[in-house]
Amino acid sequence: MASLLIPVVTGSLEAGFNRFLHLAPDRLKKVQPLAGKVLQLTVTGLSSCYLLFSKDRLDVMQSYEGQPDSHLTLSLDALGLLKDKGLLMQYIREGRIDLEGDPQLWQDFSALLKDPQLDMEALLAGYTGDVVAHLLCRHGRELSTGVRNRLAAARRHLGDYVLEEARLAVGPLELADFCDQVAELDKQLLRLQGRLAALTDKVDH
């Protein structure tokens, strides 16, 4: 079973990406510069996969014995950086991403990932019909807003409890006063150091 785990992952990635690619016609135009290219993506400590582009789709492979056109190595938490085409070169210079080969290919790939504004309603309509898709999306939005509001309220209540009732932490005003006191102490210490230095100077001469 373990030998089929990687095909499951690469197959899911491939199916998801190709679905994403065909959702908007302009994405198919953006994939043209990558057609025929092979990119190797290595996630440090995890795995490596090969992205083989053709004119209208991507094939993801676990192994490829040819020479990839470009090889990018990055950590798992840096995967999100790929979405930002403009900053890609900066990340490479900073050493957050390691690149061998043509950087332009990754910029083209990054451009593909950018702007993933999915119209869920239009997407669902293909399967469920317009009315059901509209209702599902409206209720989804309402649910999402409700959950966000409840989370914000819960956070406020927890904050009040910790600060006011349980007195487990200080409030913002107390914290600001404490910081002022520390700053004042710092100034006094500096003055004392100055006076000590002057006195030491006098004794020496």
Add this chain to the structure above:
Amino acid sequence: MSEQQKATHFGYKTVDAEQKEQMVASVFHSVAAKYDVMNDLMSFGIHRLWKRFTIDCSGIRKGQKVLDLAGGTGDLTAKFSRIVGDSGQVVLADINDSMLKVGRDKLRNKGLGNNIAYVQANAEHLPFPDNYFDVITIAFGLRNVTNKDQALASMFRVLKPGGRLLVLEFSKPQHEVMSKLYDFYSFNILPRMGSLVANDSDSYQYLAESIRMHPDQETLKAMMEEVGFEQTEYFNLTDGIVALHRGFKF
């Protein structure tokens, strides 16, 4: 060839070698139209993962020549065609013209075809020059071949030195429990599925029987070594229900 040598098996039946070819052809003429649907249904879609694993083990790259033998409806060919690109070539070969037609239509509808050739060929007498292909695959086809040794020798001949053969085929489950479950599924559920979906239970009864008559993992490995393949190994998939055999020609 003696009378005994001429006899072979068609599922659990013993038939003449010539008769087997016709009987297998008749099975595939019958199932060609529903082949893909039935594959998904029977394997719960897992055949896609077995094929994906095969492609990962093929070492295929741009510009290479691939023979997808008994390629049927072209699942492997579609992927190979994109990987080898315009500078490479994929030959989809099948002995059965119905399967070949379904495969050709499917691949053309996918917009593939520039680098694909379709050849009706018998695996025992491949109509290609010596040392021609970089990779040969035969997925779920070898068990239907009458003379497997001759077919393996023919594949060895047309493979380039350094090339590799991949045989994806049903095999023997590795655990007793899985074996029992698999037998129950193959002989009780599979033919009924075939009857319901493809209106053809006999072909799927043959499928179950032919799998049991096919050589197990070690026997097939030995057969490959016998005709000259080296560094031969196999990978059991789904507990050995299917095995991928790989051998190199040097």
